[in-house]
Amino acid sequence: MSVLSRTVAALRLDAVGGVLLIGAALTALIWANSPFAASYEALRTWSFGPEGLGLRLSAQAWAADGLLAVFFFIVGNELKQELVHGELRDPRRAALPVVAAIGGVVVPALVFLAVNAAASGEAAAGWGVPMATDIAFALAVLAVVGRRLPAPLRTFLLTLATVDDVCAVVVIAVGYTSGLNLAALAGAAAGLAVWAYLQHGRGRAVTAVRRVLPAWLLYGPLAVTIWALAHACGVHATIAGVAMGLLMRTRPRDGEPEPPSQRAEHALRPFCAGIVLPVFALLSAGIPLSGAGGFWSGTVTWGVLAGLLAGKPVGIVGAAWLTARLTSAHLNPRLAWTDIAGVGVLGGIGFTVSLLIAELSYTGQTHLTQAKGAILLASAAASVLAAVILGVRGRRLATA
Template sequence: MSAPSRITAALRSDAVSGLLLIGAAVAALIWANSPLADSYESLRSLTVGPAALHLDLSLETWAADGLLAVFFFIVGNELKRELVHGELRDPRRAALPIAAALGGVVVPALLFLAVNATTPGEAIGGWGIPMATDIAFALAVLAVAGRHLPAALRTFLLTLATVDDMCAVLVIAIAYTTGLDLAALTFAVVGLAVFGFLQNGSGRSLDRIRAVVPGWLLFGPLALVIWALTHASGVHATIAGVAMGLLMCTRPRAGGASSPSDRAEELLRPFAAGVALPVFALLAAGVSLSGTSGFFASTITWGVLAGLLAGKFLGIFGVSWLTARFTGARLNPTLAWPDIAGVGTLGAIGFTVSLLIAELSYTDTAHLTDAKGAILLASAIAALLAALILGHRGRHYRRLTQ
């Protein structure tokens, strides 16, 4: 296997992608608090892009709106496969992780609101920050700490985190979108309809087009147009990535060995893991600690910490247990409730999407600094606690197989 092939294969690993994400975040923190901090801020605010198309954006915005859209495409694509072929195909098997995801969305938001209910100004606007679980980060911790855990636990986490992120995406679209341009949004929807038809439509003419025109040439320019129209509409552009992922064809076409969904995943996941997520983390996670003297006095800090560390565990584990106790939903027979406790702790790793929502929530630099600092602190604590719990459970399962 050639060196590029080995690198590409490594980037498809949950552990490798997660370590790159963590490394980029640590590098951002060091850079933002070093004597070169001014160069870090200059890089984040550097504006590039065609002004005529209103795409003269800062590098930080390009990372959050552009590169992160690739990651969200993979999220939507993965959810589509789960809906068609995986856990979400059977409502009875899907009920528990879906209930856990909804609990892990609602309870953290309520805790944040409770902590910030009487705080004046824009503080309460960050209620969406603790809602999201970082799929890449959480899967990386699971891959490293839980090598002997049942495969069903990864499926549970993946389903939960995917539904969780979909809820967060809807919150971004509804609650954090301002100045809606209906004309641009309409054209974006038309573009999505064309994208879906080209992916899933049937007919000889369409089959000939797909056979003659390479996929990247047929769908690449269309995807860029949809993204640009979504961005121009005022809806956060990552929504375009999720929507296109959900429209992917998940079945092999005549004469094909793999589906368009699988081929897109194979092509884009190394880019998302090796470029999109690390670059976003590098440009978003640089919190200057010199401005955090009042960090632990901020209700935003405590709202995010309570929402992620307490709300996620209570929402995921508690709602899962209640759902299994009072409905027909059942935990996979290869799993036990301590395993779900580990997943509930993993859910507090909010990193990528939480940082994105923080950027959308606050214009005040001090508020944004508090929110980002709390996200990073909660994610680090959650990763360590989850590694301890899952490592213990992994040793338990290893003893059972000996």
């Protein structure tokens, strides 16, 4: 096996991608707070792209909105496979992570508002900041520390974080967007309809097109078009990736060795782990830590910290537990509530979407810096605490 083949095979392992992601994030943080911080900021804010199409974006925006859409496509695709063939076929099991995600969105927002109830000015405007879980970082931490944990736990986190992200997109659209571009939204929906037809249609025309054109030439331009229209809507464009992933066909037809969903994941996962996620982390994680005036005395700081570190686990675990007690929904037999507690703490890794909502919430530099610093601190603390909880759980399972 060649070096390239071994590298590609290694990049298909979650743990390898997780290490690269975390390493890139640490590099960014050190770079942004070093004597070379100006070069980092110049790279992060470098703008390129077709201005006439509204796509002249900064490198950071291209990474967060563009490259990350590939990751979300893989997430949506994996969820579709679980819904059709795997853990989530049973609605009673699928209900728990969905309800847990909703609890993990509502409770942190209420906690933030309670902390900032008496604050003046725009402080309370950041109620959406602690609502979002960064699915990329959460999965990376689980991949690094969770090798001994039950496989259904990853599916639980994947479902929870995806629903969480959809909720965050809705929050941005409703609470932090001045208006939606309905024409672009309709165009994106039409593009998704074409995508679904190409995946599932059985007519002679679509069959002939699929046979003549290679998959990358058939779906690549369409995917870019759908993404661009979703971006023009005014909401986080990564939702287009989730939608396309959920529309993938998961069953092979006559003459196919494997379905399109598996082929796409096999081709894209190494690219995602080796390029998409590390580049995203490198361009997003560099938050300057200096100049946070009144950081520890700001209600925004404590609202974000309390929302992510307390509101998230309480909302996730509490909603899941109440649903299991009051309905027929139940955990997978291989999971314990300790596992869900660890996932609840992982939910406190806010980062990407939280940073985006912070920038939409605050125009004043003081509140913005407090929010960003609190997001960074809470995400780091949640990562460490979740690693401890899940690491202890994994060792107990290994010796049982």
